[in-house]
Amino acid sequence: MTTDEVKLYGLDGSPFVCRAKIALNLKGVKYQYFQEDLSNKSAELIKYNPVYKKIPVFVHNGSPISESLVIVEYIDDAWKGGVPILPQDHYQKAQARFWAKFVDDKCIPAVFKAIGSHGEEQAVAEAHEQLQFLENELKGGNKFFGGDNINLVDISATFIAFWLGAAEEALGIKVLNKDKFPKLTGWCDNYINCQAVKDSLPPREIIVNFFKKRFGN
The missing domain is CATH 1.20.1050.10 (Glutathione S-transferase Yfyf (Class Pi); Chain A, domain 2)
Known part of the structure; x- marks a missing residue:
């Protein structure tokens, strides 16, 4: 069984980054967190989010996802364990x-x-x-x-x-x-x-x- 590579690029004070963290915690997903400096954005952030160049950026097995609510829905879809974040109905x-x-x-x-x-x-x-x-x-x-x-x-x-x-x-x-x-x-x-x-x-x-x-x- 292969281990998922899960990364989150963000800023501690951002409520939008916090959304992704909460979803990951609810699902019990282990992830690497990378703190960004928005005045000197990392090459990874720009590579993974070339359109908006902003946080949060979530990367699952090399595939990047942007926009906090999209990220939360993705996490809910990708990890079915734990409490569902979106209703089933x-x-x-x-x-x-x-x-x-x-x-x-x-x-x-x-x-x-x-x-x-x-x-x-x-x-x-x-x-x-x-x-x-x-x-x-x-x-x-x-x-x-x-x-x-x-x-x-x-x-x-x-x-x-x-x-x-x-x-x-x-x-x-x-x-x-x-x-x-x-x-x-x-x-x-x-x-x-x-x-x-x-x-x-x-x-x-x-x-x-x-x-x-x-x-x-």
């Missing part, structure tokens, strides 16, 4: 892909705008409008968007679960409050305390310091 699978794309296209940009504005009222209101859709999508007493187990939507929202809280601490603002979003804040706690996620996250102080340097006065 066709409709539920389509819904998971829809909400993961919503997080990327609508939620994260609105939240990032609220952070960058230092919690300006209109920007926070716009972020709340998008976050409310996620709040409504957490059905019943489910711990995760995937029910009892983490799925693609949970992984897509890693930025909201961990990076947003670090930004709030760094800048002294509040975007995601418990009174307005009780299910979503509960989900954040459940998600970041899941072992596969916890083992993938960068130290919180690194992210806090990043937001202080980027957006601090």
